[in-house]
Amino acid sequence: MRMLVIGDEQDLASAIKKGLEMEGFAVDIALDGEEGCHLAEIHAYDIIILDLNLPDRDGLDVLQHIRHLSKQIRVLILTALSDTPSRVKGLNLGADDYLGKPFDFEELKARIRALLRRDLLRESPLLTYGPIELNPITKTATCAGQQLTLTRKEFAILQYFLSHPDQVISSEELVEHVWDQHADPFSSSVRVHITTLRSKIRSIIHANFLNTVPGYGYQLNKQIEELPK
Template structure:
């Protein structure tokens, strides 16, 4: 999952980003409203965390412009403005959730999980595919109750495939959702991480649920072909 945090308190922004990255998310950060809006409209994100008190462009203005271009990406407002009219105004403008500062990181992450599951029409915290299970809360994958030892990137890839079973996923889509803006589009990173993930799945399941579609991408299937 790829997230964008638009927050002018740099230390808070980077702390949130580090916490989310440690739990398997790819995170881009921005400390300015206008810059954040530009990034949000040219890149693909699975969720945006947006502050309201921003330099150069207020968060409400960012949200208004964003919803004119993009009505689908979930937006979680994270703001010190705690009045009911602030919350109602943000939700009516198109925000999907509103969390008031100060906050507990665990609650922020839980709300992010809820919004991203909702986007992918997934209500249960456990994703299942045959004997494979993935807990979106603990970020642990298991086969027949045995944990798979996966890297952070492998974990993110597996979750994305399990959220989109039976659908061809191109390398470009994986790049958009699983890598931040610092990765070169010509990098071999996707193939390296994907190859490692597939070896571990094959060892645990006895087959590889990820199949190559030449010239198109990859498809995740619950049962061996």
């Protein structure tokens, strides 16, 4: 999952980024509305945390711009606790939720989880492919009934593949959705993480869960879809 924090309070934005990265999210920061709009145009974000109090343009204008780009991105707006009119306008313009400042980080995490559940609970929240089962809410994954011990990045990679079971996923696409804006798309990081993830799953089912598609990327191995859970 990739998120964008738009807000001019650098200490607050950095604290949010650090906390959410500890939860396994890739997080970018924009310190003004123009940069936020630009990043929203060039990257595919799952959630945007938008502070309405921006130095260069009205936060509600930024919200409208984001909604013009996509109706699917979840947007959580930050406002002063006493600013009820802005909260109401934001919700009417398409924000999915709001949080008043100052706030407790645990509440922010809870609201983010609630936003993610809105999509996941339309169907079963579990992502499954053959013997592999992943729960995005509890952050757990199993293979043939055995617990997989994964790093945050490995979990995010596995979740992305299970969410796109029939697609060939390039390294560039993984960087776009699983890493933050400072990732080097030409580094070997994707290959190293996939090699480790393959090894952990192969130790249980003795088969590659990912096939390499030369010149294009990686795709889930359809043969393991038939393996028993």
